[in-house]
Structures are given as structure tokens and as C-alpha cells.
Amino acid sequence: MTALAFDIDIVIARPDRQIEARIASQDSLVALVGPSGRGKTSVLDAIAGLLRPERGHIAVGGTVLFDAAKGIDLRPEARGAGYVFQDSRLFPHLSVEQNLSFGMRYGSGRTPFAGAEECAELLGIAHLLHRRPRELSGGEIRRTAIARALLRAPRFLLLDEPTASLDDARRQDILRIVEEIRDRFALPILYVSHDRAEVERLAGMSVEL
Amino acid sequence: MLTPAEWTIVSLSLKVSLVAIAAVLPLAFALAWLLARRRFPGMVLVDALVHLPLVLPPVVTGYLLLLAFGPQGPVGAWANRLFGIVFSFHWTGAALAAAVMALPLMVRAIRLSIDAVDTRLESAARTLGAGRWDVFRRITLPLAAPGVFAALVLGFARSIGEFGATITFASNIPGETRTLPLGIYTALQVPGAEAEVARLAMISIGLSLAALMVSEWLVRRGTRGKGPPVL
Numbered sequence: 001m002t003a004l005a006f007d008i009d010i011v012i013a014r015p016d017r018q019i020e021a022r023i024a025s026q027d028s029l030v031a032l033v034g035p036s037g038r039g040k041t042s043v044l045d046a047i048a049g050l051l052r053p054e055r056g057h058i059a060v061g062g063t064v065l066f067d068a069a070k071g072i073d074l075r076p077e078a079r080g081a082g083y084v085f086q087d088s089r090l091f092p093h094l095s096v097e098q099n100l101s102f103g104m105r106y107g108s109g110r111t112p113f114a115g116a117e118e119c120a121e122l123l124g125i126a127h128l129l130h131r132r133p134r135e136l137s138g139g140e141i142r143r144t145a146i147a148r149a150l151l152r153a154p155r156f157l158l159l160d161e162p163t164a165s166l167d168d169a170r171r172q173d174i175l176r177i178v179e180e181i182r183d184r185f186a187l188p189i190l191y192v193s194h195d196r197a198e199v200e201r202l203a204g205m206s207v208e209l
Numbered sequence: 210m211l212t213p214a215e216w217t218i219v220s221l222s223l224k225v226s227l228v229a230i231a232a233v234l235p236l237a238f239a240l241a242w243l244l245a246r247r248r249f250p251g252m253v254l255v256d257a258l259v260h261l262p263l264v265l266p267p268v269v270t271g272y273l274l275l276l277a278f279g280p281q282g283p284v285g286a287w288a289n290r291l292f293g294i295v296f297s298f299h300w301t302g303a304a305l306a307a308a309v310m311a312l313p314l315m316v317r318a319i320r321l322s323i324d325a326v327d328t329r330l331e332s333a334a335r336t337l338g339a340g341r342w343d344v345f346r347r348i349t350l351p352l353a354a355p356g357v358f359a360a361l362v363l364g365f366a367r368s369i370g371e372f373g374a375t376i377t378f379a380s381n382i383p384g385e386t387r388t389l390p391l392g393i394y395t396a397l398q399v400p401g402a403e404a405e406v407a408r409l410a411m412i413s414i415g416l417s418l419a420a421l422m423v424s425e426w427l428v429r430r431g432t433r434g435k436g437p438p439v440l
Contacts, residue, residue, distance in 0.1 A: 048336045076335035089333035093351050102347070106338025152337045 003062025005156075005188035006030055010056035010066075012042050018054070019043065019209075027204030029182050029189045033196070034209035040192045041086065043209065044158045047190065048083045049076035060156045061188050077106065082154025082187075086161045088145040090133035096120075096144055097129040103152025112185050116151060123147040123177060139170035146177060156188040157181070163198065178202060211408060217384050218392040219412060225300055225388055226368035229307035230315070230361055237312055237360065241319035262374075263313040271377025274306060278378070302379035303386040307371045311364035318363055322356020323349070359427045366420035369413070389413050 005028045012019040019039035023030060032040050045051035047058055049065065052073065058066040065074050090099050100116045113119040120126040123143040128136060136144065142162055149157060159178065163171040175198065182189060182202070193199050199206050211219070240259055244252065262270050278285040278296045288294045296302035326349050334344045372390040379386040381395060393409045396402040 050332045050336070075340075076332065077338045077340050079336070080338075081336050083333070083336040085329070085333060087329065089327075089329055091330060091334070091348060102334070103337030103339070148337070 004059070005061060006190065007057070007059040008043075008047065010043070010046055010053040010058060012039065012046055012051065013054040014039065014042065021046075021207075021209060023190075023207050025205045025207075028186065029191060029203050029205075031199040031203035031206040032190060032192045032209055033194060033199055033206050036194060038209045040209055041160055044083065044160055044190065044192060047079075048081040048158060049074060049079045063155065080153075080155035082149035082152060082157040084142075084145045084149050084157070084159045084162055086164060086192075088141045090136075090141060090144055090148070092133050094133075095129065096125065096131050096133070096136070099133065099144060100129075100148050100151050102148060107151070107153030113151060116147075119147045119151050122180070124173070139166055139173060142166065142170075142174055143177065146174075146181075150181070154187065157190070159189065159191045161192055161194070163193070163195070175201065212405075214383070215392070215405065215408060218387055218389060218409065221300065221303075221384065221386075222369055222388040225303045225307055226365050228301075229304040229368045230311055230364040232304070233308035233312055233315065233364070234357075234361065237315035237364070238319055238357065240312075241316045241323055244316070245320045245323040259316050260313045262310050267310065267371075267373025268377045270309060271306060271374035274302075274309065274374060274378040278302070278305060297378065298380050298382060298386065300379075300385050303371075303375050303388060306374040306378050307368035310371050310374055311367040314367050315360040315364040318356055318360035319353065322353040322359070325356070326352045355427050355430055359424045362420050362424040362427065366417050366424075369416050369420075389416075 004024055004026060006023045006025045008021060008023040010021055012021075019042050021032075021039075021043045023032070032043060034040060042051060046053045047060070047065065053066065053068065055068045056066075057064065057068065063080075064070075064072055065079050066072060090096075091102065094102070097116060100120065104116070113122075116129075117126060120129060123146060125140060125143050125147060128140060128144070133141065133144070146159075146162065162178065163174050166174065178189070178191065179202065181187065191199070191202060240255070243249075244256055244259075275297065276282050278288070280286065280289070280295070280297055285296055288296070294301060296305050330352070331344050331348050334348045339347060369388075370390060371388070372394070375386060375388065376391055376394075381387050381391045387395065389409055389412065393406055393413070396405045396409065
């Protein structure tokens with residue numbers, strides 16, 4: 001039996017409530033849907049290791065990242081997440097090129113790209129390499145963040161509303177890129193969205209939160 | 210222009226101040242980081258102790274330094290035995306007094322700049338594979354750097370002006386501990402030395418003004434375009 005792409009069953013304690021998430025999927029692209037404020041980002045943070053769940057376990061592609069019962073809790077830098085944050089979090093003191101290559105030195109070397117240029121080409125940001133993040137538009141910032149996550153040779157991708165607050169054309173751009181990543185690379189992808197149409201277009205499986 | 214004795218005063222002031230801020234920078238940074246990023250028991254006390262030289266009469270700070278770092282003081286005796294360093298009546302004592310007086314200002318400036326570093330950027334760097342040290346080196350430190358430079362300049366300006374703690378702890382010895390303010394004070398006691406007072410005061414004003422302007426420029430440069438990109 002092949003390992004599940006995602007095998008997650010966690011309880012996250014927040015001051016005001018508890019967030020429970022259960023995902024067990026063979027499909028490599030899973031959508032996490034639900035209205036805002038339900039804790040979708042908290043689930044992604046827990047998978048990336050930025051937030052410690054109260055109990056439960058997290059395994060992606062057969063690798064256990066967290067298991068409260070067994071005392072397993074990998075550090076964020078050891079989890080191999082390609083995390084595209086909703087607020088992108090590009091490093092303001094670095095150029096686009098330096099942002100892209102930030103995680104390359106830590107990667108396992110299994111990046112699907114020959115180098116930053118090839119990835120920038122795919123994402124359509126090759127002409128922006130020498131700019132600073134503050135000189136980019138919203139769509140360019142998102143594409144840079146996706147490229148940065150891909151270039152760190154991730155073992156899985158976490159995409160937190162990558163189309164939020166973009167106009168329709170930019171939105172279509174991002175969706176096409178996600179489809180291309182899904183089809184070209186055998187990467188488990190967890191895609192957070194509150195847009196049903198988007199989710200139906202992309203995901204093999206969707207989980208309501 | 211300046212007499213050889215006045216040159217000695219100016220160069221000694223520069224040496225004392227530069228040594229003081231260079232030596233105290235690691236401590237200032239560590240304290241600033243601790244106060245900005247950690248919650249620990251006794252934090253309020255540490256914060257208060259760091260700021261004490263800012264509000265104590267400098268002569269009291271000098272007296273406390275004398276008790277601790279004097280030849281009979283616990284730290285002074287120990288430093289002398291282990292490293293052969295003497296503080297009292299020596300230029301290193303003037304540097305120590307200047308460092309203690311500059312510390313609160315430097316901690317404040319560095320702490321503000323560390324506070325301004327967005328921790329979300331640091332966690333993004335963690336997910337990209339960087340360990341704690343690399344995150345500090347590649348994200349936190351460069352983003353806080355303008356504040357660190359501003360702290361150095363402010364500390365330097367404060368050191369140049371240090372008077373009370375220095376004269377109490379290190380005394381007023383020509384060529385050894387007589388820095389600019391002590392030199393001006395001494396000249397003021399001498400009838401007919403008005404010209405010397407004016408020259409030394411002008412140098413003092415010039416150095417302080419330059420330091421403040423450089424520090425302001427650094428802060429402005431640091432905040433420009435360093436905010437997180439907004440979507």
C-alpha cells in the first residue's frame with residue numbers, strides 16, 4: 001500500500017476555541033475549504049511546524065512530522081515544507097533573486113529545476129530578478145513566493161489562499177501555475193481557499209473545516 | 210589651531226569613546242535581544258538596571274564603579290589579577306565609565322530595531338530550511354542593522370559627553386583620563402583660558418551634532434521601504 005499523501009488528525013487549542021482537522025487523502029492535491037476564521041491557516045502553520053497542536057499526528061507523503069503520542073515534533077526547518085503564506089512574506093531586504101535562492105542551500109537537492117532562472121521562467125518573473133519586493137505588484141509578489149517555495153526543494157506544498165485579493169486575470173495566472181505544478185511534479189499539495197469554483201477546478205479531494 | 214595639549218584631549222576622547230562603544234556593543238545587543246524577544250522572571254529588574262545610569266546622578270554611577278571596579282573592588286581586583294587590566298585612574302576606566310553611561314541608550318535603540326523586525330519573516334525563513342542561527346544571521350540581523358548603527362552613533366555621542374562618572378571613577382589626569390568635558394571643565398578653572406574653552410566646546414558641539422545627524426539619517430534609511438510588502 002502506498003503512503004497517503006496527507007494523513008492528518010490534529011486538535012489545535014486556541015484561546016477562544018479548538019480547531020479540529022482530519023485529512024486522509026491519496027490524492028496529491030487536497031483543498032482545505034471553509035469560511036474565513038475557521039482556522040485554515042492555523043492548520044497549515046501546524047503542518048509547517050510553526051504552531052504546536054494540542055494532540056494528534058501529522059504525516060505527509062509517509063513521513064511523520066508530528067506525533068504527540070510518540071513525542072515526534074520535527075523543527076520547521078526539518079519538515080521540508082514549501083509554504084506560500086497568504087501574506088507572502090518576501091524578505092524586504094533581499095532582491096527577488098535572493099528571495100528565490102534563500103532556501104536553495106538547505107534543500108535536499110531534489111528540486112525539479114536546474115536553477116532559479118528556470119523556475120522564474122515558469123512563474124513568469126524572470127524579468128524581475130533584480131527588483132526589490134516593494135517594487136512588485138500583488139500578482140508578482142504571489143508568483144515570487146510560489147517560486148521561492150518550489151526552489152527550496154520541498155517535499156510538499158502548502159498554499160494559503162494564493163489567489164486572494166488578486167484581479168481575475170492574475171487569479172487565472174496563479175491557478176494555471178498551480179495546475180502545472182500539480183501535473184509536472186509529484187508533490188503533495190494542500191490548497192487553502194474559500195472559493196468553491198477554484199476548488200472544483202483544482203482539487204481531487206476537498207476537506208471542509 | 211589647537212595646542213598639543215588640546216590635541217591630546219581630543220584624540221584621547223575619540224579613543225575612549227570608540228573603545229567604549231565597541232566593547233559594550235555585544236552586551237548591548239544581547240540585552241536588547243533578550244528584552245525584545247524573551248519573557249523571563251526578573252525581566253523588569255534587568256530592564257530597570259540597564260536604564261539606571263540614565264537616571265542616576267552620574268557621580269553615583271562613578272561611585273558604584275569605584276566600589277566594583279576599583280583596585281579593592283571585587284571585579285577590579287579580579288580583572289587585575291587575571292588580565293592585568295587596571296581601571297581606576299587609567300584611560301580604560303574612562304572607557305568603562307563611558308560604556309556604562311552609553312549602554313542604556315544603545316540597548317534602547319537596538320531593542321526598538323529588533324522589535325520592528327517582523328517575526329513572520331523569521332518563521333517564513335524557518336520553513337525555507339534555515340535554522341535559528343541562520344535566521345538570525347540572514348533575516349533578523351540585516352533587518353535590525355540600521356538600528357544597530359544608530360545605537361553605535363548615539364552611544365558614541367553619549368560617550369564623548371561623559372563627565373560625572375568619569376571624573377568620579379577615573380579622575381582628571383591629563384593624557385590619561387582628561388577627555389573633552391573634563392578638559393573644558395579644567396580650562397574653565399584657569400583664568401585667561403577662555404579661548405581654549407571655546408575651541409574645545411566647538412569641537413564638542415561639532416562632534417555631537419554630526420553624531421545626531423548621522424544617527425537620524427541611519428534611522429530614516431533603515432525605515433524606508435523595509436516594511437513587509439503589502440498585498
